[in-house]
């Protein structure tokens with residue numbers, strides 16, 4: 001059975017992904033099952049998506065209720081889930097308006113358009129991003145992404161992007177005072193870049209320079225957002241107020257939705273006809289996200305922090321571990337004895353799903369993973385790190 005899926009996939013699905021040698025067929029909570037009936041503990045959540053695990057009953061009930069009521073209409077009409085979700089996101093963040101897309105890349109595309117439209121009046125078109133960042137796979141978000149390995153073969157890229165080094169305050173100051181910049185876009189923890197948090201002082205300096213130079217502070221919370229780091233959005237732990245926040249992944253908890261949140265400065269920057277998406281804010285996906293966001297509270301964040309503290313206490317100083325980085329339940333482990341790829345493959349064979357990011361093993365477990373299952377998972381991981 002498993003072979004059939006693999007063979008059919010390899011014949012007909014575009015070969016853009018390096019897949020593990022397993023076909024997953026069902027899941028519940030943090031337990032996944034493959035076509036041969038083998039079970040796995042999931043510490044990857046489909047790359048930060050299934051925030052409350054797979055098939056969470058409350059989430060399923062919210063999605064099912066919407067599915068049997070109104071699945072889709074166009075954005076030519078109002079729908080309640082979209083409106084309610086935007087209201088909740090704004091109430092919880094202080095942002096003023098929300099644009100919906102279907103993915104992280106699309107959320108960032110919107111942010112890039114906000115930046116260009118904002119800079120239009122003063123003739124400033126440059127968008128600053130960081131080396132080692134990741135902002136998506138569309139041509140514009142690839143241009144924003146500061147990793148050359150993603151750029152090869154796909155140029156030419158749109159103009160007006162400048163990359164600077166994370167945590168280099170002199171370079172940041174030079175870029176943001178150049179008079180050419182309309183916005184800076186950055187992740188609070190570079191996820192795909194190896195789970196590396198920015199320095200708080202650097203982020204706060206960026207905010208100060210943005211205010212002084214009329215530059216938009218735009219934060220990519222696609223991976224860090226929606227409770228992942230122990231707060232609704234990671235920027236809230238850096239003591240800054242962004243002008244634009246983008247998010248996706250965990251927002252829908254398993255259904256595709258992305259959002260670009262706009263603050264006071266840019267709440268009217270995009271007007272009628274400036275942007276759009278057929279599926280953006282689809283009622284079912286919006287109902288899914290409404291369920292996720294309505295459950296983001298202090299108790300959940302405390303649970304995230306407690307699980308993160310447990311993982312760190314087990315892994316810091318453990319055999320085969322150089323460093324443990326990240327924030328909350330977004331964790332990078334630099335191994336010393338094996339490559340991250342070897343460890344991920346060994347864990348898979350042993351019934352554990354983990355991710356990698358550059359040279360690190362990366363964990364993005366369900367925010368509410370039962371402690372017992374987490375302990376089992378970490379025990380397996382430690383065995384293969386050593």
Ligand SMILES: Cc1ncc(COP(=O)(O)O)c(C=O)c1O
Pocket residue numbers: 102103104105106108134135136137187191192220221222223224248249
């Ligand atoms: C920080 C960040 N931004 C954007 C993206 C792109 O999101 P998507 O794959 O949903 O387009 C990702 C995906 O990993 C991400 O980690």
